Amino acid sequence: MAQRHTIILIQPTTNRATRTFMDYESVPAAMDGICGQxxxxxxxxxxxxxxxxxxxxxxxxYIEALTDLSALVFDPAILAYAPFDRSWIKQQAFQRLKRLAKN
Known part of the structure; x- marks a missing residue:
């Protein structure tokens, strides 16, 4: 799953105008983006x-305080994007930080 195109959908506040997305080439890059934010x-x-x-x-x-956060990860088996929730993002971010700490 590491090298799959990933779109992060984020709404930081309750104001609907704060909805946006971030586009990444891989899940690790998306997790780096969330940590960077x-x-x-x-x-x-x-x-x-x-x-x-x-x-x-x-x-x-920080992740829990966001009004909305989800990920869409491209799945080549179905040629579509699979949705993932906040809990999955937290797990992926933790795994990413763990890998970075080892290096």
């Missing part, structure tokens, strides 16, 4: 800190 929010909230650290529970809280 979270890190951007952390930097905006803490502009005076040079180094910002967080753990997976902080990322999970």
């Amino acid at each position: 979270f890190e951007k929010r952390l930097k905006e909230a803490n502009p005076n800190l040079r180094n910002i650290t967080y753990d997976v529970s902080d990322l999970y809280k």
Whole structure:
């Protein structure tokens, strides 16, 4: 599943105008994108800190606080996009962070 085109559908707030999508070439790249969005929010909230650290529970809280979040991952077996929910995204993000921490 790693190299499958992935679309992240996100609505950060209850305002429907904040709905958007992010387009990635793979699931790992999509998880990097979600982590990047979270890190951007952390930097905006803490502009005076040079180094910002967080753990997976902080990322999970961010994901849970979003009004809506889902993923569409291309499945070549059916030539269509399969939908995945917030829980799946949290699992994938955790696996991605775990792999990055090993390197």
